[in-house]
Amino acid sequence: MKMKTYLRKVRKLIPLCALSLLASCGIVDLEHSENGKLDGYWHLISVDTISTGGVCDLHQERRFWLVQGTIFQLYSPDLEKGQRYVSHFIYDEEKLIIEKLYKDKREDGDPELEDAEVLRPFGINQIESATFKIEELSSGSMMLSDENLRLLFKKQ
Secondary structure, three states, X not given: OHHHHHHHHHHHHHHHHHHHHHHHOOOOOOOOOOOHHHOEEXXXXXXXXXXXXXXXXXXXXOOEEEEEOOEEEEEOOOOHHHOEEEEEEEEOOOEEEEOOXXXXXXXXXXXXXXXXXXHHHHOOOOOOOEEEEEEEEOOXXXXXXXXXXXXXXXXX
């Protein structure tokens, strides 16, 4: 009886030991993100122009911001042949700063983005240091604003 109990306990520990071994060898990264509710796959559903009060409804458009760990990515399968744009970002409770954006083309070394025009459909008007005030951030929605625009997102 005692041997069976012992073997059951050992069997439960084997996956944990294997994961610890892989992490210690650098094969698995157990680091977690400090981004809290910001991490995720965000669907841009509305862009409001602050100065005029104009609203652009994007519910039917497929424009996404992806945030995970230290990586920020823009993606739309409908725009520019599904080109992705990547960056790092700075985040605190009050603001989100998107650092310099690059084309996500690993085979070409992620070339620098030179024209901010391709970012406008995502609510971003500059290639470098785009700064947004965080007006709302919950597990299901996010509202950001800069001096010109207010962006509303739903988490997918």
